Amino acid sequence: MRFVYIFKFTNLSKFFFVSNFYFHLSMVLIFQKFCRSMNKLAHDLLDLLEISLGVDGHNHNYYRKLYDDAVSIVRCNHYPQCNKPDLTFGVGPHCDPTTLTILYQDLVGGLEVFVDNKWKSVQPHRDALVINIGDTFTALSNGKYKSCLHRVSVNSLSPRLSLVFFLCPKGDRELKAPQELVEKDGKKEYPDFTWGEFLQFTQKNHRADENTLQLFTKWLLTSKNRNA
Numbered sequence: 401m402r403f404v405y406i407f408k409f410t411n412l413s414k415f416f417f418v419s420n421f422y423f424h425l426s427m428v429l430i431f432q433k434f435c436r437s438m439n440k441l442a443h444d445l446l447d448l449l450e451i452s453l454g455v456d457g458h459n460h461n462y463y464r465k466l467y468d469d470a471v472s473i474v475r476c477n478h479y480p481q482c483n484k485p486d487l488t489f490g491v492g493p494h495c496d497p498t499t500l501t502i503l504y505q506d507l508v509g510g511l512e513v514f515v516d517n518k519w520k521s522v523q524p525h526r527d528a529l530v531i532n533i534g535d536t537f538t539a540l541s542n543g544k545y546k547s548c549l550h551r552v553s554v555n556s557l558s559p560r561l562s563l564v565f566f567l568c569p570k571g572d573r574e575l576k577a578p579q580e581l582v583e584k585d586g587k588k589e590y591p592d593f594t595w596g597e598f599l600q601f602t603q604k605n606h607r608a609d610e611n612t613l614q615l616f617t618k619w620l621l622t623s624k625n626r627n628a
């Protein structure tokens with residue numbers, strides 16, 4: 401009897417191992433496909449931003465080239481129901497330090513952006529992606545594009561899911577606004593930096609919020625004596 405039982409158990413664990421393996425493998429393949437599509441979309445958006453900034457002549461493909469070996473981040477957020485939603489946030493107010501954010505949210509709602517001195521909710525839509533400018537692109541556009549302050553509220557009725565792709569350059573890539581843009585503006589607003597330095601700053605020195613880029617710039621200029 402005992403042997404039969406063990407035999408059955410072994411078969412069952414094999415079944416779980418195999419089904420889990422295929423489940424995880426299919427998840428990996430889905431995520432891979434998702435990341436490739438988001439990476440392509442992010443690069444297309446960089447091209448559009450370049451055109452909008454008028455630097456697509458002499459500096460054609462400037463931004464795309466900075467991100468040709470991007471090491472981006474994907475985050476799946478799960479916000480459980482909360483009995484006291486007035487006392488907390490899913491995510492507190494912050495600007496993304498990254499370059500561009502492409503976000504898909506389910507239909508529950510909760511994402512809010514700070515516009516015209518008011519928090520406004522970003523209405524979920526089944527077929528829509530939310531695109532955010534991050535602090536790194538603020539610097540790369542010499543301050544022309546501002547990163548967007550946002551937060552996530554929670555509710556007592558339903559959990560919420562979001563899937564977020566953050567475009568990031570390789571850690572040691574030197575980041576600076578195109579020279580053409582700086583010359584047009586007559587002033588370079590931010591010192592050169594690498595994404596590795598900025599990431600480290602947000603993890604060790606200052607948690608991401610609306611002042612991160614400003615404080616990082618100050619920190620760079622004082623700690624490294626760089627010129628803006």
Ligand SMILES: O=C(O)CCC(=O)C(=O)O
Pocket residue numbers: 475477491496503505510511550551552561562564
């Ligand atoms: O879940 C959301 O809608 C936003 C998430 C977010 O701001 C973040 O992950 O940094």
